[in-house]
Amino acid sequence: MRFEHVTLGQRVRFGTGLAAENLAAEVDRLGARRVLLIAEDGIAPEVTSKIHVTAHCTDVAPHVPVGHAERARALAAESEADLLVSVGGGSTTGLAKAVALTTGLPIVAVPTTYAGSEATNVWGLTEASRKTTGSDDRILPVTVVYDAALTASLPPELSIASGCNALAHCVDSMWAPRTDPINQALALAGIRALSSGLRLIGDVEGRELMFHGTYLAAVAFASAGSGLHHKICHVLGGAYDLPHARTHTAILPYVLAFNAPAAPRAADGITEALGTELTTLYSEIGASHVLHGVPDAAEAARLILPAVPPSNPRPVTEDDLTALLAAASAGRDPREWSRA
Structure with a gap:
């Protein structure tokens, strides 16, 4: 090590x-x-x-x-x-x-x-x-x-999207350019807190768990750097003025499904920390993996490709990005898309 x-x-x-x-x-x-x-x-x-x-x-x-x-x-x-x-x-x-x-x-x-x-x-x-x-x-x-x-006054939908944004910090930290065992340990602890908090989002205990997990996620992310997920979302947000948390929520399952075969240990750790598959958690809490506001997936892919980290566990092509964005825009099952 x-x-x-x-x-x-x-x-x-x-x-x-x-x-x-x-x-x-x-x-x-x-x-x-x-x-x-x-x-x-x-x-x-x-x-x-x-x-x-x-x-x-x-x-x-x-x-x-x-x-x-x-x-x-x-x-x-x-x-x-x-x-x-x-x-x-x-x-x-x-x-x-x-x-x-x-x-x-x-x-x-x-x-x-x-x-x-x-x-x-x-x-x-x-x-x-x-x-x-x-x-x-x-x-x-x-x-x-x-x-x-x-x-406490955050609308439920926004609370869930914001919490999934925090989850994205954890997931990206598992394979970001500067990831290391400390970042990964913090990220997995953050996932555990966030997945519990998201299920209890209406209670003060759940909201405290959310802030606990949010901080762990951000500390891991600050050290590990921006991975594929955040590069995609930052480009989309700037180019199309998309809502930050909802965009991160929509994209996350597709990036996880795309990278998982090339990083099975990280993917298994994420699933174990969540207590279930990410798509199942989304169904439990009512989170949406439908991407809105990208008029042309191919155009967006061309904008994103130069920002893709070379260290991503799996090589990324313009066609991969186009397919990912098209699948997210159509709301296809991320697991089915990743096997296509």
């Missing part, structure tokens, strides 16, 4: 009903005096009730368009912010990261979905229908405040 592993340093405060208290403690610990809050209107009042907010940016949009990032950066400079506080889902965290990327300002992230961006050093910006991603340790939030009460 020989590998080199990197784990990113970050503080986590976890407690249901404690978001306001834990956020205030972090603002105080960091000595911040001028907080720029990044959150959609109406999202954060109870969370930020114990801190002073100097400025509030509500300019949140999926896939972080460059124009939105530039306006948020300008607001950070104008308000002389010394700390960014993001309260929301992956798009909100992503906008805070875009500001940190050019300003070096620290972030305290308070997630309200299971996107996992709060625990990675990955950023993404979209311009002219093309999404560019990269990694930079400066944008990793210094602290994550998890509070399962903040996800």
